[in-house]
Amino acid sequence: MQNFIIRGGRPLKGTLDIHGAKNSVLPLVSAAILLNGKSVLHNCPELSDVTAALEILKSLGLEYIKQGSDITVFSKKPDNCLIPDELMRKMRSSVMFLGSILGRTGKAVISTPGGCMLGPRPIDIHISALKKLGAKVTENHGLLEFEAENGLVGTDIFLDFPSVGATENIILASALAKGTTTIHNAAREPEIKDLTDFLISAGARISGGGTDTIVITGVDSLGSTEHTVIPDRIEAATYMAAAAATGGSITLNRVNPSCLTSVNEALKKAGCEIISDDNTITVIAPPRLKAVKSVETRVYPGFPTDAGPLLISALSTACGTSVFNETIFENRFVFIDELSRFGAKINTYGTVAVIDGVENIWSAECNCTDLRGGAALVIAALKADGISKIGNICHIKRGYEDMPENLRRLGAEIKEV
Numbered sequence: 001m002q003n004f005i006i007r008g009g010r011p012l013k014g015t016l017d018i019h020g021a022k023n024s025v026l027p028l029v030s031a032a033i034l035l036n037g038k039s040v041l042h043n044c045p046e047l048s049d050v051t052a053a054l055e056i057l058k059s060l061g062l063e064y065i066k067q068g069s070d071i072t073v074f075s076k077k078p079d080n081c082l083i084p085d086e087l088m089r090k091m092r093s094s095v096m097f098l099g100s101i102l103g104r105t106g107k108a109v110i111s112t113p114g115g116c117m118l119g120p121r122p123i124d125i126h127i128s129a130l131k132k133l134g135a136k137v138t139e140n141h142g143l144l145e146f147e148a149e150n151g152l153v154g155t156d157i158f159l160d161f162p163s164v165g166a167t168e169n170i171i172l173a174s175a176l177a178k179g180t181t182t183i184h185n186a187a188r189e190p191e192i193k194d195l196t197d198f199l200i201s202a203g204a205r206i207s208g209g210g211t212d213t214i215v216i217t218g219v220d221s222l223g224s225t226e227h228t229v230i231p232d233r234i235e236a237a238t239y240m241a242a243a244a245a246t247g248g249s250i251t252l253n254r255v256n257p258s259c260l261t262s263v264n265e266a267l268k269k270a271g272c273e274i275i276s277d278d279n280t281i282t283v284i285a286p287p288r289l290k291a292v293k294s295v296e297t298r299v300y301p302g303f304p305t306d307a308g309p310l311l312i313s314a315l316s317t318a319c320g321t322s323v324f325n326e327t328i329f330e331n332r333f334v335f336i337d338e339l340s341r342f343g344a345k346i347n348t349y350g351t352v353a354v355i356d357g358v359e360n361i362w363s364a365e366c367n368c369t370d371l372r373g374g375a376a377l378v379i380a381a382l383k384a385d386g387i388s389k390i391g392n393i394c395h396i397k398r399g400y401e402d403m404p405e406n407l408r409r410l411g412a413e414i415k416e417v
């Protein structure tokens, strides 16, 4: 098992470039299935989830070249329509291939998707939307088969909840469908707009990406395109929270500050100074954070659920009591038991975490339970005096490129063993 060994207690200081967004690149790799010719993606992060997405492409008979942060997919109709079970299990986002395979071939077979264990993560919204587009769905021996013999047909779809993944799957499934699909109550996350921008650049007819009403008029085919993946707002939030926790001051380049407004606001309430321009953010933290009376996760542009564990970890040494309400994922707090090993005083009551800030936390041995919970443990280890050991870092590698190197650039003492 690989571990991070971190000697904490130093404020982070310096400048860092943020990578491309994990949650954009995965649907974009999936979208490449809908095109003919070359799909060139720039600014792709080097992550195990991206490797898994490329393995899915390979299993479908599509070839690609990866050179540094560029991925070129030789887009064509897949040779088959089945995502192998071991790849489905590797990550939740494997479900993002459903819409594009079905939209391109008229059939898709998947098993239950894997990913972070954040509580029940059903795909009922995806399934009912694809049914509305004309897919027949059958379940056999743990496999879900989607079939639209005469192709998908556009329609009006109202989402009971603005699911990010379901919105992306509907867009992917509708891009080559007959007629017009309108998604009402669509997710508005920046990664959705990145997907629609990519598809539009390949010839798709889509309007409203990034708003709650998205209109997709199916076209006969999509051609080659080149696209640069947007910056990863959660990677940025992670280093910002780490700087805040350690009383540091850092500048992040290649970010989109307008996508981080809710995170900036929470950190300002905690006493940080935030200075931003078009594509940089500087965080200047006080020696000790102030408690934040109330933070609640919400769909975009609200406070992102993915940044919750990061903020909770930073607030564990704030002055006073903070209250955090998680409204998106039931089991987001699984990492808190591990965080308590550092001496953090956090009680949970259902979806609410009450964080009684302690003056100092101590170093600890702990294990990552999930991707963002793992990053929260790294933040605690950076704050704590002494040497901490964090195990199960495969979770972190799903979503952070070169985390140790980046942190060393900011003056942290961290190694992977």
Ligand code: UD1
Binding pocket: 022, 023, 024, 026, 092, 093, 120, 121, 122, 123, 124, 125, 126, 127, 161, 162, 163, 164, 165, 166, 191, 305, 306, 328, 329, 330
């Ligand atoms: C995406 C992000 C993830 C982020 C989440 C919320 C990717 C690869 N992952 O995940 O990092 O935390 O958005 O911003 O982009 N739900 C259902 N039925 C469904 C679909 C979702 O009940 O069919 C529920 C989920 O269980 C969860 C909530 O809706 O409680 C949000 O899920 P969703 O927005 O779909 O998140 P993901 O697309 O899985």
